[in-house]
Amino acid sequence: MAKCPTNRSPGCPVEGALDVIGGKWKGVVMFHLLDGTKRFNMLRRLMSGVTQRMLTRQLRELEADGLVHREVYAEVPPRVEYSLTDKGETLRDIILALKAWGETHVPYYALSKQELPETESA
Template identity: 60%
Template sequence: MKQSRYKTYAREGCPVEATLELFSGKGKGMILYHLLEGTLRFNELKRRVGALTQRMLTKQLRELEGYGLVHREVYAEVPPKVEYSLTDTGRSLEPILLALKDWGEEHALPRLREKQAESAICETE
């Protein structure tokens, strides 16, 4: 599991930072969002998340599992079958994840698209 950014989380705004730290990282928000739909096998999750390598997805899933947000179920079969689902704690993030999605559609995506358009203009000149 990755090391915490801070030694303590004792100040007033620290719970916000601590929460963001749990699911900050490449693809973690998308992993959690897609697991809201229910249990998924590794390859299905990889298809839905898209941009992550198999190694990075495995790393992020292990961190989320270490934080108690994701449950990993391994079935004794050949080939091995592994399924991922949200724990009750992970499921409690649902309103937060949906609010982040809504906010992102309204505010973040337009700003990022605008930045990309500006960059494209500057690159072609």
Template identity: 65%
Template structure:
């Protein structure tokens, strides 16, 4: 697991947390895994804009940071499932707060949220 320095200036814990969920996809992956274990293909279908390579990269980073657990089943073809670790599960309130904020401020928060997919796209996970 990567070590993030949180023993510094008052803003560093926020910086360290954002570093864990940085980028376009990590938060979305964590959101979808809140609904339970998912196979790689299931995750990919829930995020049609992500490439296979990017999903693999982001899942590896989340696993390295201890937020996601990966289980490989000895089957042909191989089956791989992902789920939130205990540490990843502890981010649930953060991910939920980001979702709620976006839903509440979509109309006022500028083009990034206005152009985002409807809330229903990520609901029910």
């Protein structure tokens, strides 16, 4: 993770925050954990397109940054659950604001491929 120099620019905290929560999947993981604890396979089902390896990596990074808690239960087969930590909960309003912004300003995310307008060929 990048560290800001002592004579940092005003945007340096934003860069630091994006280092922690940025990327294609971290925000989505946190969004799905807003409504409670989830097991790994449930997260994977909710996030079509993410590979098992990538989801594992993103969860480990979020855990290392103190945003996600990983609970392993000594059962056979082992059960692992993920939830937001108190620090992760502090991002609730930001994640919901990103969702609202996306719904308003990136409307094609809510449309199916059949509803997308045709593009003109050059």
